[in-house]
Amino acid sequence: MSALGPVYGVAFGQIEAAALARLLRDSGAAALRLTPHRALILEAGGRRDSTEFLTAADDPMLRIDACPGAPSCTSATVETRAMARALAPALETVAPGARRSLHVSGCTKGCARARAADITLVGRNGKFDLVRDGCAWDTPSQTGLSPEALRSFIGAL
Ligand code: SF4
Structure with missing residues (x-):
């Protein structure tokens, strides 16, 4: 979790478009921010469980x-x-x-x-x-x- 919203890791830096659309829709995020470390920040979004993105910091x-x-x-x-x-x-x-x-x-x-x-x-x-x-x-x-x-x-x- 960052100050801006929940953080989701992206395995190998490759995203399935449908999975990203689902995450954005379900989280209610206001904006999507990309980090240089193969991760997304969903600004003002709610934390959602995901089997398609990495949610544990020690994964x-x-x-x-x-x-x-x-x-x-x-x-x-x-x-x-x-x-x-x-x-x-x-x-x-x-x-x-x-x-x-x-x-x-x-x-x-x-x-x-x-x-x-x-x-x-x-x-x-x-x-x-x-x-x-x-x-x-x-x-x-x-x-x-x-x-x-x-x-x-x-x-x-
Ligand atoms: S992506 Fe690069 S490292 Fe991987 S098999 Fe192809 S050329 Fe080799």
């Missing part, structure tokens, strides 16, 4: 960046955003309270995050390479991790 999704990935981008061989959502709960177990960041990138270009993350997963040939404390284009410390193995792997880091 791990707020610390995850992911590009569109496959099939949206032809440079990607992996699904990035579905993987990011699946890994969000595991991110909490990496270091509870440490608020670590995760970047899931479809390839080494790293479009979604041009700075280091605590954990970066980079798609390559349908699997993921792992970079710790670096960017998508940095040398990975582990390679060839399958999407199926990643959830338990991330939780054990």
Whole structure:
């Protein structure tokens, strides 16, 4: 909540138009303000529960960046955003309270995050390479991790 009204986070900075219309209508907001941190402020609006926007300040999704990935981008061989959502709960177990960041990138270009993350997963040939404390284009410390193995792997880091 800000002094202007309730704040809603936007996962990956991507909004479904119908979801935004519903939120605006239900909140009764007088105006919509965009922040530079992938969030909306609904000025003079009422707080509404939402399954489409992030409402908890400690939601791990707020610390995850992911590009569109496959099939949206032809440079990607992996699904990035579905993987990011699946890994969000595991991110909490990496270091509870440490608020670590995760970047899931479809390839080494790293479009979604041009700075280091605590954990970066980079798609390559349908699997993921792992970079710790670096960017998508940095040398990975582990390679060839399958999407199926990643959830338990991330939780054990
Ligand atoms: S990082 Fe690679 S896969 Fe992701 S959007 Fe950029 S070019 Fe496409």
